[in-house]
Amino acid sequence: MSANVSETLEPPPSVSGPRPHHKRFVKNFLIDRTFQIKYTLLIALAGGIIFGSVEYFFYDKVRENSELAGLTEDPELALQLQVELAAEDQKVLVELVGYWLLLVTLLVVVGVLATHRIVGPIYVIDRYIQRIKEGAPVHPRPLRKGDEFQALYNHVNEMCEALHDERRHDHDVLALVLTDLAVRLEQLERDSPEGMANASMMREVLRPAREMLSAKRAYLDAPVVT
Template identity: 30%
Template sequence: MAEWRRRTYLVDRSFQIKYILLLMAWGVVLSALFGLWTYQAHQQAIETVVRGPAQRALVDRADRQLMWPLVGIGALSVTALGLLGFVLTHRVAGPVYVMGHFVNLLAQGRYPTRRALRKHDELQGFYARFLDAIEAMKERDERHVGKLEETIVLLRGAVARVPELGVALEVLEREVKDRREALAESTSPAAGVFPLSLEGRGQG
């Protein structure tokens, strides 16, 4: 049996691709402007220095040799900006994805398990406050459930005198049971959920 790890690099595909392409487009524009400026400066220098056909032919050959390194530098610049965009968006999209998953769990009445982001992720401070807010909600829910349990004890003593309370008591007991199960449930964002390093196990 062998272990394998699968990483999800495009966590939020539309967001990441949008800004990667935007940075690459800026790279193309800047490279084109730099190339145009270099060409104009070069042409002015040629007009000043070149005097005869032999010199012109020599300069033209040098121009062709110089063109490819300039194109290569421009391509490398565009690629570097694209990689920079990937790294930056990856460090933002991951935490946002995790918090979105946590919000979905809260909407279902469940509480996620606290988990730290990776060291180089962005939004560390906001994420910490987000987890603190979830913890405060959970503690408040636990207090409310405790109060409901106290109320159930009182209702059980009153059912013998007021049988009509039996139906309300059953509904309340089911609700408290569901809330206790949700509070006790260990909902972890680990395998298959945490987006920056989705891990899986397979057999090889």
């Protein structure tokens, strides 16, 4: 399953002051920490092993060439070459380790960003499903450009709009029926005392329908939640 996906269910901001930068980063990009950390580490581990293996064989060849270059009959020259080549080998080793650390760091960053594009939409869809289960209205917004599951999200969007339209249709039909019945009951009350008693009884029978109409009206008038 993003800064754009936690606008309405967030707790109120802390009164102790602004949040540290690293906490904002964790909240914005690590939406599902377990999932994202797991797959980010797998990506970094795979890349680190592959690149580290290549570097190992490269460094092994460098040392082998250094040993061959140091073979000479002059002892003093051989000692000097060994010292210089050892220093060069150490420099190469440090550079290779630096490149390896840089690669792993980049893979971690890429992994977090990539999983964020996956988890963000899932998080939003999960929120919408929870609101639908609770009977609350949902008015989905478009996903950000680059997010995954665009097609799935569009289907969820269409489903939410269809549910909203269905609720509106049910409300309109029920309101029309109750209005018509109210007119008929008023007419019945004017006809006779017996009709007045029957109308009063019918109003009690229709109480659940009026409550249902009020609930549907509240659903349609609820503030937009994206």
